[in-house]
Amino acid sequence: MNGHAVPPPGTQTLARGLDVLRAVAGGATDLKAVCLETGIGRSTAHRLLQLLDQRGYLRSSQGVDYSLGPTLIELGFHALYQSPVPTVARPILEQLVNKYHDTVHLAVEDGGKVLYVDKISGSRGAEMRSRAGYRMPLSRTGIGKALLLDEPERWAEMFDEDHAEAVPAPEIRAKFLSRMRVYAQQGTTLDLEENEPGIRCVAASVRNGSGAIVAAISISATNPYMPMDRMRALVPVMHQTALSISKKLGYSGTLRDMS
Template sequence: MSGNATTPGATVTSKALALLGAFDAGHRRLTLTEMARRAVVPVPTAHRLIGELLEWGAVWREPNGQYVIGQRLWDLGLLAPVHTGLRELASPFLHDIYGATLATVHLAVRDGVEVLYLDRLSGHASVPVVSQIGSRLPLHATGVGKVLLAHAPDAVQRQAFTMLTRVTPYTVVHAGVLGEQLRRVRRDGYAATQEEMTLGACSVAVPVFSEDDDVVAALGMVVPSLRRDKQRLVTALQVAARGVTRTLAARDRASQV
């Protein structure tokens, strides 16, 4: 496909939005020419508008000349009620987990076929962690991702199963093995990984349910090993997740009054 599905309108705003819309999960880094082609915007116009987007912080130019989405768009995205409300409500429970374990703690949601990290508290242990607030990682290679994938619609699971890239030598990339893991996640109520995303790092995660039993997020933590403390960590996460669920339900009931 040579461009996006829609052609931008005649206004400057529509062309600038089309250039931003050129980015998607499969196109995270684009040259100016690629952005112009995918947005169906003339290259000279794209050059001028990208300069303005760069100055404003909507995009960032990497040393190799490619462009990526800028931090300012992420900052604005955090103001969206769905993310802001969830982060604020979950924050006390993340701090409780962190205080009890001193591990790196995550709050994440599913964004298409990726994990979007909404919040993170960095642990004291020297465990390599690649996630950042606002970053996206593969569903199949992370603890929070496996939780979210296990409860995702069938269409999302089918798409994710076509994208099982190997991140480390321990990443599960066999569809049959991953499918069995997801069944255990739904049965046991948690997911665990062993160095699938980063060597030297293990993770464990649990779902956060809405009052209607829909999974709205995942809570997870990253530790050096799960050999001895896995059940203790799972229990701490599940207690926190139930607290988030109760708080979400109370907020929703209050909003209906």
Template structure:
């Protein structure tokens, strides 16, 4: 799970912050969860956690299965998530362009946005011959070792980049994972020079990708798009043949979002 136990207490967001933390924790399990499991990871006393869970359940944000004794996201939360996807995500605007790119390249296509210091996958198209990998729409991933994450980091304003780099875990997933901010800054210079980012099996062994940032007319980072494949299908150099089609898709997405009111991400 990508939840930091002390995050809520450090922010001092009160009851609302605690409730949101509980929702994050339930969602992060990826399956119905028992109260005892939540209690093991939550930074709250048992009585406080129980009160929060009961309130969230009564409000429809959580659903309780009495037969199994488990909690899962409720339908009210699902409706809110759908509305957020439609109003605050690039996915509805990019949908047709992802379809077109996927049909041309025949490989997995990802659309992602930054969520604080992490990557949120907002849409995905599977390859003609799907490859098993971590990423799915709605999942959170690290920014420093994914193609989409690196593409977005490279075009952030320096003040925002400083804040985002501090938030990275720098966990070594593979032998090629970058594990400190200095290495990432060197990589960022290379990305800016090339105009695209590469994931050299940095998050998952055998999985690599090429990625482009999606920028607004003023250069603000709005998201990123990537084409992902397995190493047994070809090299990253060979995958660069997809760049013209990728750039065309990015241009079309950028053009379509000109009149769209998108949440301001300049503060990271």
């Protein structure tokens, strides 16, 4: 049930401690649940919980009802700020929201998934369920596809990974790949309700000083607010917005360092 690649030898205790953290994040609130989820013995799990609690990685009321702790909040924001991307993108994305009134996201890739890093809700339409810190499939979201534009060799792999549950018809897969080629040329992508029925978005890639894709931005709305012609109109807007963020990150043109 626990799909960790290869627990490197010599760190079993740390690995188990991190498993405990994951278990609590996944909703385990007491010792028994943590044991079941992780497969660790009562006694051992209890000891790990104790330390994590003491250090603030977990919070508990006298040993029961565990939840993620304030230290994770501290380190999480610290991690966020160690990258310049969220900071430089923020004001630019706020302008975008003010002008177009739809919800805007900033995301990076992590471990084969989209990781939302910032979200600014638009002033109209339904509130989206997404939040900073959430993960989504790469190949099923506009913002995820924008993160993949430089790596054609991963397109098929990611598509298959994200459609493992219900394998689609081969022509769907072919259409995805051919669309990706078009998206790659224009530097922007579309999401036509692939991930969430009724939700459409336009996304674009953000690059750093060496030309590598380090993030992506998207603007999303429910389909009444996102007819095709509006999406087409937003393509150059998102492209320009992403470019201005990229430039603040030192992106100078079209160089793409592959060394």
